[in-house]
Amino acid sequence: MCGKRWVGLTLAAATVVAVSGCHTAFGPEPLDRDWRVYEGVRVSFFVRPGSFAEQNVARLSEVLEDQFTSTVATLRLAYAGHLHAYAYNSGAEAHFTSDAAGRAYPETESFRFVAVPPMGDNLFQLMSHEANHVVVIDGLGRAGTYFMTEGLASALLSETFHRSGRHFLFPWTRSHRAQLPRMATLIDDGGWGRTAQDTAYKSSASFLAWLIDTYGSDRLRQIYPLNSDQMLDRIASIYGRPLDALEAEWLVFCENFAG
Ligand SMILES: [Zn+2]
Secondary structure, three states: OOOOOEOOEEEOOOOOEOOOOHHHHOOOOOOOOOEEEEEOOOEEEEEOOOOHHHHOHHHHHHHHHHHHHHHHHHHOOOOOOOEEEEEEOOOOOOOOOOOOOEEEEHHHOEEEEEOOOOOOHHHHHHHHHHHHHHHHHHHHOOOOOHHHHHHHHHHOOOOOOOOOOHHHHHHHHHHOHHHOOOHHHHOOHHHHHOOOHHHHHHHHHHHHHHHHHHHOHHHHHHHOOOOHHHHHHHHHHHHOOOHHHHHHHHHHHHHHOOO
């Protein structure tokens, strides 16, 4: 494994990469040294030696490189940085409460996530969502709402290597129509906090994916930084129709989405 060259990747260190000054180089928590790094064009991929992530690092890196390119293109970002992805073996190892978790550190262009089997959509979705947090925040600054921060990170999922983006979100919206919170609730940070997180994330992502596809990223960028108090009025002026009308359009679209 160590001597093998991957397409588009090089193994930068034969055994262990010493990450020094980690408290400043990566997020708020100290980072141990037991990592191998695989260098890509836009992403340096850190894995535990011999781990599931290392066994699949070529495909995982390929997915991230594509996600980076897709997000920058979709939002027309000037961001041209370099990401540092850390794949952990378990939630416990990363100090998360579950294996289905990740965290982004835009200040250091870094994110961490848990990489456990199986290889496939769920893992790609988790990893790409965290990568999007870094690219979007480093490209546009902080969003003004949870709705935008979390919704956009999943709305931007590229489907080159999986079907966890629009092909999941729009049918999910159709099949959960009865439980969907109103968008007026989700754009309010208080309302967001009172909504089941899984539902809030998916509803927001579905709506924002449709909004970008239908009305373009320029208008999306204008509402991106707005806080909850500003959002309703500004959406009406920027889109030329109230949020309720956009929401109704989105629901009709999801009802008819053939995928
Ligand atoms: Zn997130």
